[in-house]
Amino acid sequence: MENTLVDKTFRDSDGNVVIAQMPNLPLIVWIVTSVLALIFTPGKINTVLEVVANGSLFTWAWMELFQGVNYFRRLLGLVVLIGIIASKII
Structure with missing residues (x-):
């Protein structure tokens, strides 16, 4: 398989197109x-829930940025x- 920019952008190492997981x-x-922050x-x-929510979203974004399966x-x-x-x- 060719390693084009489109392949590197949307395919994982197995050649599968990965947009959502x-x-x-x-x-x-x-x-x-x-x-829960919307309920409480x-x-x-609410403050604790917002801190945990922001921290977990930051962690997810960091993981995707450095360990994402494609560009x-x-x-x-x-x-x-x-x-x-x-x-x-x-």
Whole structure:
């Protein structure tokens, strides 16, 4: 198989096209804590849930950026990482 830019962008090492995958643990934690933060809006519980949610999403983005199966997944990690940082600055 040829190693074109399109192949490197969307295919994994086995040659499968990978755009989406089953969520890994940091992404599952982010989803659960984000939903719980919407339910428990006031107080310290909400603050803790938001910190855990942001930390787990940061971890997921970092893992995708450096361990993603293709360039698309790595770019996705970079975009989410920049988005997290930008949302905290603004």
